[in-house]
Amino acid sequence: MRTRPFRAPHHSASMPALVGGGLRIRPGEVSLAHLGVLFLDELPEFQRAVLDSLRQPLETREVSIARANSHVTFPANVQLVAAMNPCRCGHLGDAALACGRAPRCAADYQAKISGPLLDRIDLHVEVQAVSAADLVLPPPSEGSAEVALRVDAARQLQSARLAGTGLRTNADLDGDALAAFASRDAAGQKLLAQAAEAMRLSARGYTRILRVARTIADLAGSNDVGRIHIAEALSYRRQAPRN
Numbered sequence: 001m002r003t004r005p006f007r008a009p010h011h012s013a014s015m016p017a018l019v020g021g022g023l024r025i026r027p028g029e030v031s032l033a034h035l036g037v038l039f040l041d042e043l044p045e046f047q048r049a050v051l052d053s054l055r056q057p058l059e060t061r062e063v064s065i066a067r068a069n070s071h072v073t074f075p076a077n078v079q080l081v082a083a084m085n086p087c088r089c090g091h092l093g094d095a096a097l098a099c100g101r102a103p104r105c106a107a108d109y110q111a112k113i114s115g116p117l118l119d120r121i122d123l124h125v126e127v128q129a130v131s132a133a134d135l136v137l138p139p140p141s142e143g144s145a146e147v148a149l150r151v152d153a154a155r156q157l158q159s160a161r162l163a164g165t166g167l168r169t170n171a172d173l174d175g176d177a178l179a180a181f182a183s184r185d186a187a188g189q190k191l192l193a194q195a196a197e198a199m200r201l202s203a204r205g206y207t208r209i210l211r212v213a214r215t216i217a218d219l220a221g222s223n224d225v226g227r228i229h230i231a232e233a234l235s236y237r238r239q240a241p242r243n
Contacts, residue, residue: 005036011045019053020074021065030057031074043084044112051117054080058120059204080121085109094129122208124238154218170214178207182214187227195234209233 009018009029020028030038040046057063061077086092087106091099099105118124158169161181167173173181184192196206210225212233217225 005033006039007033007036008039008041011040011042013046013050015047015050015053018050019057019065019076020063020072025065025067025070025072027074028063030054030076030078031063033078034075035077036079038078038080040080040082043082044109048112048114052114055114055116055120082121084113086126118238119202119205120208121238122212123236125236150219153221154215157218157221158215170211170218173211173214174207178210182210182225184210184213184225184230185227188213188225188230191227191234192230195230199234199237201237205237209237212236 007029013029016022016026016028018028019030020026040051043051057076058078058080061075062073063076064071064073087099087102087109089099089101089105091097092102092106155169162168162172165177167177170182192206192209195201195209199205201209209230210233213225213229216229216232217223220229222229
């Protein structure tokens with residue numbers, strides 16, 4: 001393959017379709033998207049059990065399927081991208097089309113996604129609805145091509161930094177490697193410690209914030225992870241409910 005895979009299964013997908021399995025064991029969408037993107041649109045519309053089946057693959061980056069007469073392991077190192085409406089009707093926060101059941105509508109809808117799964121999503125970004133008036137505005141000063149160049153430069157920094165370690169990107173950093181390559185200044189460490197207590201971060205969340213901060217520093221061309229990079233990484237973090 002010369003291009004990274006992109007898989008976007010429908011929200012009616014079954015657990016075997018998403019993570020693999022079946023009578024004749026086959027890889028699921030999470031393995032077919034290996035080293036690429038797995039895009040889940042309308043995230044809360046997936047069955048909760050199906051979504052939760054992704055928790056282990058997202059952590060271990062592989063899927064192990066056991067049957068009475070066979071045991072198969074498929075790779076599953078993916079970048080998970082998901083999209084969802086704020087509530088079932090989609091009008092939460094819209095003054096013109098106000099949600100009649102707010103905030104209960106949003107709470108019930110978003111509760112379909114478990115806390116442990118949310119904890120595995122590094123960036124939570126709220127996007128406002130695009131109106132017809134927005135469509136006639138001039139294009140942004142920085143387009144996709146310019147962003148792609150910045151991302152490529154950051155990836156090259158990571159490749160050079162991790163040369164000889166067997167690691168590919170900042171997403172692979174863990175343990176001693178994370179401590180070595182994502183060292184913080186005193187102000188950044190203090191902020192992270194305060195946030196860990198205030199936001200009740202899990203060990204997984206703490207690690208993921210450091211990885212994101214390291215990437216933000218790379219995008220800014222900074223060798224060190226500072227307070228400003230950690231602050232931005234924290235701003236993308238959603239405090240997941242405890243399940």
